[in-house]
Amino acid sequence: MSLLLLSDTRADEIRACLGNWLTSIGDNPSVGYLASSADPTREYFQPIVELYDSLGAQITAFAEPIHGPDCELYEPLFACDIIHLCGGNSFEYLHHLGASGLDERLKAFVAAGGHLVGVSAGAILMTPDIASAVYCGDEPVVPFQITQGLGLVPFGVIPHVQDKAALAARLQDSDVNGDLYLMADTDAIELRGSTLHTTGTPTLLAAE
Template sequence: MKRGSLMRQLVFYSDRAMAANQQVDRYLLQLLDATTARIGYISSSSDPKRQYFNAEQKYYQQYGFELAIYVELDVAYKPDLLDELFACDAIHLSGGNTYYFLYWLQQRGLMTRLREYALRQGVLIGISAGAIIMTQEVTSAELCGDTPYAPLTIYQGLGLVDFAFVPHVQDTPENYARMQAYTNHQQRVLYGCHDGDGIVVAGETVTLVGNVVSMTPKNL
């Protein structure tokens, strides 16, 4: 794959375990070469039985991708795996509690390295919490039910895009009102994805895939 300097290649998923995600997967296939692509996995929390990792391995295998390496941040952290992780063609940021995930990324000193990887080297794939972490700040996670993690005091994400992101959107007046209030407060465009929707960022091009909800601050 040819990747120019500062060439963002980001894929935002709301969910993975449903057929509708194939519409987002098609864009991922354009970014990765199925004959050679190796993907690294960062778990949002301990997964001792590799339940979620194994499921993602099978998911990627259907497209010929190799989910090659598992990195856990909190319990079974192995820093000697990091060089291999960042040598992968893509890195998968798993779902989970966004605040807990961000806390441990900060604790392990991986935020800057992940940002540089995404801007200059490989594809970053975010699922739910992992996708939120790619944005400027992560408090949009409360809109999909994430509970704040008390030790976390810095809510800044990787800052790879200008928009805010909310997964698992429910089409109710109450949910739309909460999203609009958040958008107005943050003064930032918000994209909300139903499960099966997604967003693909390639360089300066942002592609909304599926029935993505777009919210704009009222006074912009």
């Protein structure tokens, strides 16, 4: 099991990080893409297809988490070596995962040794609680108000942070609990088993 948390995928150093991570998993790994909501035009999907192609991996499954629990359309996703959790509204994404039963299936996939890449909202979903998503612009509008994340990593993340010092100062008076990493778009965090590796300079705000 290896989890890779990214703020963005466009920086050269992050593409290199992703390429190295893919190589560590094996030759030509298969990737399943899990959209955050309906994506009928594949607007957000196609650039990720091109990214993985350029790094020697292939997306072989695409799924939108808008169908009922145990929908057979999800099966190809869980046959892949890697599942890619994309960006979007973290609260809406989490709502769809719960309504479709994919939240528990993702946990089982990781427990069985599967690998996940989470980008922006996808990275936030891996954490114990997604309430910190409001600090990168997501809104917990009705009915998307659940905050309990997948709990696959023991810390929170805030992606797309441009001024880490300013946000750290702002968070001192917030109700965000637990260890929290502030991530710029050139940062990455990998959790392989119990070993954590970072790319760039994610800033850890440790719980008191």
